[in-house]
Amino acid sequence: MPFTVIRGHFHARGYSPDGDSLRFAPQDTALLGRLSGPRARVNARGHVQLRIEAIDTLETHYTPPAGGGVYAQPAQWAEAAAERLLGFAGITGVVWDAAHRTVVEAADGTPGFILSRAVEKNGRPVAFVFAGDPPEADGAEVFLDAARLEESYNHLALREGLAYPTYYTGLFRELRDSLTAATGAARAAGLGLWPTDGTEAGFDATSLAVITDRVPILPKLFRRLVEYMVSFDTAVGFREKMEESAEPVLDLTEQNFTHFDSFIEQAAGSTRIRLTRPPEALVFDEMVARPADQFSRLLDPSAAP
Incomplete structure (x- = not known):
């Protein structure tokens, strides 16, 4: 099954991005309706929260379902992953609040695109994330191979040791093998976390x-x-x-x-x-x-x- 190319812009101001989640404003929100699964949750600003496929970065603000407070993992690598994602997306001038949870100022609205096939249970498109403009038209259907995968933030986060590989059933084996190789190389080189x-x-x-x-x-x-x-x-x-x-x-x-x-x-x-x-x-x-x-x-x- 091919992926849908969805052009748009990345946004961080007023949100709490981390190393594996960022807000995205599709150029054509109707394209989200092509994705399998539940309807994507688009907010009043026309933004959706992405779930970046195949990676899991350290938590910056996790609240257990039963409550009990907000918890984070070691800040060095949790914050490094968030900063790397914002940098990859071209977002500059980032100013965080005192708790380093919410971006209060940023030069965002930067161009990028996602390749996605599905929306997960919380209404987030499951996405491979790319900066800049795609070679294809908005809404085109493409097959993602390992070579193109290396241009994504997903692959970059693993090869720099800023994320853990976390695979789900919808991920193709060819792509998983490439991400696993990137993980192994980062681990062997002692990179990141x-x-x-x-x-x-x-x-x-x-x-x-x-x-x-x-x-x-x-x-x-x-x-x-x-x-x-x-x-x-x-x-x-x-x-x-x-x-x-x-x-x-x-x-x-x-x-x-x-x-x-x-x-x-x-x-x-x-x-x-x-x-x-x-x-x-x-x-x-x-x-x-x-x-x-x-x-x-x-x-x-x-x-x-």
Whole structure:
């Protein structure tokens, strides 16, 4: 299935962008109606919030569903990713508020385009993000290959070590393989957050400050652990709680369909936690649980765009 080219402009002023989410004003909002999934949420300014495909950067302002405050991951890399995205989009003169959450001033409205096929459950187009003008007409349908992918912010964020790869079922294997190679190169070169990453090395979650102030970890793991620790005031028992949730995931290493908790290592009574798979070895299903055979195309080399 091809991607739709949607021209537009990037906006940050009055918003809280981070390293994997930015506001975008399509030149023709009607093109959003071509995308599969629910209707895109367009605000009064004609802007949509993008969900940038295949990457997850450190949280700058996360509120657990049950409440309990606003939490962020280590600011060095969370803020670096946000600044890199704004720079990639050509937005300059950025002034943040005192909490470094909201952009109060910026020279935005810069030109760019997205390649998208779908809108996710929160009304955000799932997008590959590009600066400048596309060679195609607005609304054209194109096939995205690995060479063009390298021009996107998605690829750049991974190859500079500013983001974790986070894959979902809609991502083609050819594109995933290119993003995984970029991740591996950044990790091997010790770029960005990788030298201090605690996801596989493990970390001792004796307090929330460990993961909010000191140790960067996969944001998907961070969000679930924060929610648990806010509710129970400890990390003890986290894996067991994750087991109850049975979050579906495809393990690319063993080509096995299982659950996220299968890769969370935590001894009984301990606060030490780690993932036993690198993030790029997992494919998550953001929809409701589906039969495992619906994942099968992700393992098929012929399932390319």
